[in-house]
Amino acid sequence: MTTAAEVLARCAELDRYSAHPTHLERVYLSPQHAAANAAVADWMEKAGLRTWQDAAGNQLGRREGREPGLPALLIGSHLDTVPDAGSYDGMLGVVMAVAVAERLGDRISDLPFAVEVVGFSDEEGTRFGTALMGSRAAAGTWDEDWWELRDKSGTTLYSAFREFGLDPRRVGEAARRPGELVGYLEAHIEQGPYLEAADASLGHVTTIAGARRFKLSVVGEARHAGGTPYPRRRDALVGAAEAITAIERLARASDCIATVGRIEVMPGAVNVIPGRADFSLDLRAESDQDRDAMWEAMSAEIERACAARRLEVRVVETHRAPSMRCAPWLTDAVVQGIRATGDANPMGLWSRAGHDGMAIGVVTDIAMLFVRCFDGISHHPAEAVREVDVAAGLDALEHAVLAVAKGMA
Structure with missing residues (x-):
């Protein structure tokens, strides 16, 4: 045996x-x-x-x-x-x-x-x-x-x-x-x-x-890091950082689990304001209803935060499992x-x-x-x-x- x-x-x-x-x-x-x-x-x-x-x-x-x-x-x-x-x-x-x-x-x-x-x-x-x-x-x-x-x-x-x-x-x-x-x-x-x-x-x-996965892109404008004053900046990375912080805050206050496991910034130079930031989101919950409600709340908050910075948000759902x-x-x-x-x-x-x-x-x-x-x-x-x-x-x-x-x- x-x-x-x-x-x-x-x-x-x-x-x-x-x-x-x-x-x-x-x-x-x-x-x-x-x-x-x-x-x-x-x-x-x-x-x-x-x-x-x-x-x-x-x-x-x-x-x-x-x-x-x-x-x-x-x-x-x-x-x-x-x-x-x-x-x-x-x-x-x-x-x-x-x-x-x-x-x-x-x-x-x-x-x-x-x-x-x-x-x-x-x-x-x-x-x-x-x-x-x-x-x-x-x-x-x-x-x-x-x-x-x-x-x-x-x-x-x-x-x-x-x-x-x-x-x-x-x-x-x-x-x-x-x-x-x-x-x-x-x-x-x-x-x-x-x-x-x-x-x-x-x-x-x-x-x-039940899980859903997304690719989110925050799109701004790449410009000179020294020559562009703050009121003129459309910094995609800062917008993405606010979005990621909001994701964690909302998930922590619920029974859902949310993870940002990957982020990529373009053009990625030390002296250029990021014009685009792409990041992943893995969202899970015990029920599909809870998961989907959490996504709606996250999506709305991300849109508000990025709009305040004159940034565009693009979302592609890459995976959904009930x-x-x-x-x-x-x-x-x-x-x-x-x-x-x-x-x-x-x-x-x-x-x-x-x-x-x-x-x-x-x-x-x-x-x-x-x-x-x-x-x-x-x-x-x-x-x-x-x-x-x-x-x-x-x-x-x-x-x-x-x-x-x-x-x-």
């Missing part, structure tokens, strides 16, 4: 499959993606699963239930990473799912569903800039416009598919029909500090945040699993981070198990989990699968 220590060792083994010798980066349709899939497929086979790679590069394994061909309870997470990543975001959930499939042993043959484990191929969107491509393919919501997306070297997604050995014309074969699935369970590090603050190993997710509520009946199974570890009152959290469940939830019910992580650190090499918490997570996930079966009996 795979232990928590072995799960952590397997996560460390996956660290070997990186595009860089000094830090972890594993992106979609890369040689490292192929190597990680092969390693996970080997662990799946050792756990008694029949394995395959689907038409979008997701790695899967399956064991039949009490009769062949039953709909499957899908368990897993993702195998790709952000640049300079930690060892557990995504990978822990995949390796835990393999371990739980092994721990279930012969009991799987008594279940009213098959058990499938998935390692999704592209949750982060690091290479082509569009997140959730692996799970979107599985959900049947692949966007044909993606084929012309290019990575930083200029390679199109279409070409990357072919180089990886996949046929772009067959990507639709990765799509799952609702009748093929019972539900989707995902274990994931919390990526936040709330479980640690509560001294709790595990929690359950109530909702995955919030995804976890199914009560499946969440109840996760709660039962956590209680089986000795936590009588499991903590419920809404996930500020996005997950594959946002995509796969279009075709089946979802639920998520959070595992405590050190200081809430994620998307960073300092990402860390404790063996005792992983052990509790394995027990909880195993019990959750059995609770799903009991509920269907």
Whole structure:
């Protein structure tokens, strides 16, 4: 039986499959993606699963239930990473799912569903800039416009598919029909500090945040830094700074999360007043209604501040993902699993981070198990989990699968 220590060792083994010798980066349709899939497929086979790679590069394994061909309870997470990543975001959930499939042993043959484990191929969107491509393919919501997306070297997604050995014309074969699935369970590090603050190993997710992303451009006039008096200035950077400050102030006073992660100033000379400033905005909330109301408030305040400086504001929305509520009946199974570890009152959290469940939830019910992580650190090499918490997570996930079966009996 795979232990928590072995799960952590397997996560460390996956660290070997990186595009860089000094830090972890594993992106979609890369040689490292192929190597990680092969390693996970080997662990799946050792756990008694029949394995395959689907038409979008997701790695899967399956064991039949009490009769062949039953709909499957899908368990897993993702195998790709952000640049300079930690060892557990995504990978822990995949390796835990393999371990739980092994721990279930012969009991799987008594279940009213098959058990499938998935390692999704592209949750982060690091290479082509569009997140959730692996799970979107599985959900049947692949966007044909993606084929012309290019990575930083200029390679199109279409070409990357072919180089990886996949046929772009067959990507639709990765799509799952609702009748093929019972539900989707995902274990994931919390990526936040709330479980640690509560001294709790595990929690359950109530909702995955709905997100919107924007590119905002503040446009003024580039002029000589010495020769232009303040009343004549239309400084785009100062306007952008006021906008960013307003974004933080409004978000802090609400339950929304807003982040400006990138800013670029043009022309970018030390002796020229900035004529344009482009910056990003990532806006998240527990509900789409709260998120959208916050955007309206932010947009109005940014417009007012920039108009007072005779600056133009241009906005392009680059991403929109609806919030995804976890199914009560499946969440109840996760709660039962956590209680089986000795936590009588499991903590419920809404996930500020996005997950594959946002995509796969279009075709089946979802639920998520959070595992405590050190200081809430994620998307960073300092990402860390404790063996005792992983052990509790394995027990909880195993019990959750059995609770799903009991509920269907």
